[in-house]
Amino acid sequence: MPGLDEKLQLIYDTVLRRNPGEKEFHQAVHEVLDSLRPVVTKHPEYADAAVITRLCEPERQIIFRVPWVDDAGQVQMNRGFRVQFNSALGPFKGGMRFHPSVYLGIIKFLGFEQIFKNSLTGMPIGGAKGGSDFDPKGRSDGEVMRFCQSLMTELYRNIGEYTDVPAGDIGVGGREIGYLFGQYKRMTNRYESGVLTGKGLTWGGSQVRREATGYGTAFFVNEMLKTRGESFDGKTVVVSGSGNVAIYAIEKVQELGGTVIACSDSGGYVVDEKGIDLDLVKEIKTERRGRISEYAEARGGAAEFISGRTVWEVACDVALPSATQNELTADDAVMLVKNGCRAVGEGANMPTTPDGIKVFNDAGVLFAPGKAANAGGVATSALEMQQNASRDSWSFEYTENRLAEIMRNIHDRCAETADEYGAPGNYVAGANIAGFIRVADAMLALGVV
Ligand code: NDP
Numbered sequence: 001m002p003g004l005d006e007k008l009q010l011i012y013d014t015v016l017r018r019n020p021g022e023k024e025f026h027q028a029v030h031e032v033l034d035s036l037r038p039v040v041t042k043h044p045e046y047a048d049a050a051v052i053t054r055l056c057e058p059e060r061q062i063i064f065r066v067p068w069v070d071d072a073g074q075v076q077m078n079r080g081f082r083v084q085f086n087s088a089l090g091p092f093k094g095g096m097r098f099h100p101s102v103y104l105g106i107i108k109f110l111g112f113e114q115i116f117k118n119s120l121t122g123m124p125i126g127g128a129k130g131g132s133d134f135d136p137k138g139r140s141d142g143e144v145m146r147f148c149q150s151l152m153t154e155l156y157r158n159i160g161e162y163t164d165v166p167a168g169d170i171g172v173g174g175r176e177i178g179y180l181f182g183q184y185k186r187m188t189n190r191y192e193s194g195v196l197t198g199k200g201l202t203w204g205g206s207q208v209r210r211e212a213t214g215y216g217t218a219f220f221v222n223e224m225l226k227t228r229g230e231s232f233d234g235k236t237v238v239v240s241g242s243g244n245v246a247i248y249a250i251e252k253v254q255e256l257g258g259t260v261i262a263c264s265d266s267g268g269y270v271v272d273e274k275g276i277d278l279d280l281v282k283e284i285k286t287e288r289r290g291r292i293s294e295y296a297e298a299r300g301g302a303a304e305f306i307s308g309r310t311v312w313e314v315a316c317d318v319a320l321p322s323a324t325q326n327e328l329t330a331d332d333a334v335m336l337v338k339n340g341c342r343a344v345g346e347g348a349n350m351p352t353t354p355d356g357i358k359v360f361n362d363a364g365v366l367f368a369p370g371k372a373a374n375a376g377g378v379a380t381s382a383l384e385m386q387q388n389a390s391r392d393s394w395s396f397e398y399t400e401n402r403l404a405e406i407m408r409n410i411h412d413r414c415a416e417t418a419d420e421y422g423a424p425g426n427y428v429a430g431a432n433i434a435g436f437i438r439v440a441d442a443m444l445a446l447g448v449v
Helices: 005-018 022-034 039-043 046-049 051-055 104-122 141-158 176-186 209-226 245-254 278-287 294-301 330-338 353-360 377-390 397-422 426-448
Strands: 060-069 077-088 093-099 129-133 163-166 237-238 259-265 268-271 302-305 318-319 342-346 366-368
Touching: 005 022, 005 039, 005 051, 022 039, 022 104, 022 353, 022 426, 039 046, 039 426, 046 051, 046 426, 051 426, 060 104, 060 141, 060 268, 077 093, 077 104, 077 141, 077 163, 077 268, 093 104, 093 176, 093 377, 104 342, 104 377, 104 397, 104 426, 129 141, 129 163, 141 176, 163 377, 209 245, 209 342, 209 366, 209 397, 237 353, 245 259, 245 278, 245 318, 268 294, 278 294, 294 302, 330 353, 353 366, 366 426, 377 397, 397 426
Parallel strands: 093 129, 093 163, 237 259, 237 318, 318 342, 342 366
Antiparallel strands: 060 077, 077 129, 259 268, 268 302
């Protein structure tokens, strides 16, 4: 990774020393610090109050045991996490991830990113993240329910609508949020809708929340394309993943006139030159919890499944990495650029490696970092919290218009901030600086707490 300014390097060294072995967290911190060079020069007051040093240390980290009984009557044990990173702007807010790769370093990287993302939305929400190394794949509904109930039996005492408001992420969708909310309600004897977001529409959920992250990513990329007089219309697009974010990114890209020809899961990818049949993907991945390889089987000769490889080898105009962190490397970026890719929008969190981002920047590819491009999910969660607080429920159309407006504002704020700090067209710098300044100003105002 490139060297940092001297003061920022000292802060980074402390982060490395305090958080050994947490490489994803180090990567996320380094990227932000790298963007902050012009900010520390212009605003010495942040250094005086040790704002950046404090920002790199979570306010609270909770790690707990999650025992549960599987269908065979065997006792299983997982580890649960909640990292409450920063509450200067509002209650802690961020998703829960259930995936076997989860450990403290992943949750800390996600929580750290969440601070800046939530700040960029302009809404009153702090940053947090949580999860478990539990693997829901192949587990029955009953096992997932018992796991969620056990996790919430410990977590409930640390969350609340004014304290910390979890949501979904990888492995946590509507089913899991339902089980978590049910147990919270039982433990507290309160129908406190605003304690979790991503709820079902009949029990306090918001229209568009399910679609929001993917739709928002497509809206953001559309705004970037407009700066070059272009749009999705007629563009060929590839999307990694086939989960919540990927599915709704595909849906909105298709509505905006693009043709998505490939998507994937952790087993490989499918190419369908005529355009992905999204109803089929939804049926396989959401309803049946199956594998994307089944898509090619169902489409006969029209689609092909390529096992163990990534979508980045498919030629496209626009790429939307929407699966997981560090899934798009420098080699992948070189291949995308060589094949004509002109815009990249991160639906996932930190899916592109730092040297991958450099390849895109050097080649003049429009690049939207996750903390800006995928902020539509948490922004719509904040809209869900607003509806819960006022016991109201808004229409799909109204909520989607709010989301589109929020994404336009985030896009413009990133672009303007990048200009102001001498990095025109660099959305990574724009997002990091704009996100940082709002939270740093709040931290200054709140004193040393
Ligand atoms: P889902 O669990 O719905 O889907 C995840 C998708 O990514 C699946 O297709 C999964 O494949 C694939 N995937 C997960 N882990 C890996 C891995 N280690 N290697 C390869 N593929 C993998 O998650 P979401 O769609 O909700 O989340 C996707 C990304 O978007 C994450 O980075 C998340 O943090 C980010 N995000 C999500 C938000 C939301 O609202 N849900 C909000 C903002 C960001 P398989 O089925 O084979 O596991």
